[in-house]
Amino acid sequence: MKYEVIDFHCDALSKMQFNDHINFQKDSRLDVDLEKLKQGNVSLQVFAIYLSERLGSPRFSHVLDQIQIYQEKVVKSGIRPLCWQEEMDQQTKGQPWGLLSLEGADGLEANLQYLRISFEQGIRFLGITWNYANWAADGVLEPRNGGFTKKGLELVQACHHLGIILDVSHLSVKGFWELVTQAKQADRPFIASHSNAYRICPHPRNLHDEQIQAIISLGGRIGITFFPNFVKTNGPVQLSDLLRHIEHICSLGGEQHLMFGSDFDGIDAYISGLEDAASYPYLVSELLKHYPEALVKRWLFGNAESFLRIHLPKRKKTL
Numbered sequence: 001m002k003y004e005v006i007d008f009h010c011d012a013l014s015k016m017q018f019n020d021h022i023n024f025q026k027d028s029r030l031d032v033d034l035e036k037l038k039q040g041n042v043s044l045q046v047f048a049i050y051l052s053e054r055l056g057s058p059r060f061s062h063v064l065d066q067i068q069i070y071q072e073k074v075v076k077s078g079i080r081p082l083c084w085q086e087e088m089d090q091q092t093k094g095q096p097w098g099l100l101s102l103e104g105a106d107g108l109e110a111n112l113q114y115l116r117i118s119f120e121q122g123i124r125f126l127g128i129t130w131n132y133a134n135w136a137a138d139g140v141l142e143p144r145n146g147g148f149t150k151k152g153l154e155l156v157q158a159c160h161h162l163g164i165i166l167d168v169s170h171l172s173v174k175g176f177w178e179l180v181t182q183a184k185q186a187d188r189p190f191i192a193s194h195s196n197a198y199r200i201c202p203h204p205r206n207l208h209d210e211q212i213q214a215i216i217s218l219g220g221r222i223g224i225t226f227f228p229n230f231v232k233t234n235g236p237v238q239l240s241d242l243l244r245h246i247e248h249i250c251s252l253g254g255e256q257h258l259m260f261g262s263d264f265d266g267i268d269a270y271i272s273g274l275e276d277a278a279s280y281p282y283l284v285s286e287l288l289k290h291y292p293e294a295l296v297k298r299w300l301f302g303n304a305e306s307f308l309r310i311h312l313p314k315r316k317k318t319l
Helices: 013-017 035-041 060-075 085-089 110-119 150-163 174-185 209-218 239-251 277-288 293-311
Strands: 005-010 042-050 097-103 123-129 165-167 221-224 256-261
Touching: 005 221, 005 256, 005 277, 005 293, 013 035, 013 165, 035 042, 035 277, 042 060, 042 123, 042 277, 060 097, 060 110, 060 150, 085 293, 110 123, 110 150, 150 165, 150 174, 165 239, 174 209, 209 221, 221 239, 221 293, 239 256, 239 277, 256 293
Parallel strands: 005 042, 042 097, 097 123, 123 165, 221 256
Antiparallel strands: none
16 A cells, blocks of 8 residues: 655755756656655655755845746656645646745845745745844854844745745744744744754754644644754664654654655765655555554645645635
């Protein structure tokens, strides 16, 4: 039996931005391509628009470049773009969905009109920062651990108005708690697309227990990620190490809030057996050894799918 998968984070677009010869249909240089998605039974892949430091100063033109790559290489290869809540019931069997996320607001250049254009071009998730400070907020590795700027709070409000879902996976701790306040006021939950549990692996990119509980209380989602540095502090990383994060988040009440955000194509090291999108059947088989089938299906697909059904914008929304 095949189990459907939703993966909430990959960086294939950034790789293709630097190498025009990569073929998304099938290419050994990609962890995520069309063939691997089908082998892994990934029915929905979120494609992050990450602006590498190699590009120099972030520009909105860099964001538009990756949107074009998504349209010209990913969608034309057979990925069906998902933008609206009403489309959730229109899936074609064997044709994976694609969703766009902007990883870091840097490329919006503090221009909220660029945010609106991004929404019109299909971006439905926004990670406010990468690891460091930008015009909107501080990232999790910024030493001063600042929160949002005034313009950053305007960005949050604009996202809530448009229907763009916010992502805290790289946001500073202070920024996280400021966003909790904003989310409660707007009744708009957020996600951590690719973060694990700090209690299990004390990396700054992982979530503290109080943060996990806040996401749960808001009705948000947490994407377990496969980057070994976020899974285990030292030594080779096995799938059993990843299960410890699942166990811990569930112990905090997160059974209905867990999903996966692999970070494929954004990582240079791998958990043994989870090297690309085609590896998901291995993950499924291992999960089924430890957990009931209904729970495994919820983590692989159901929790993410139910969130999208509720929180993707409706097509009739006035821009």
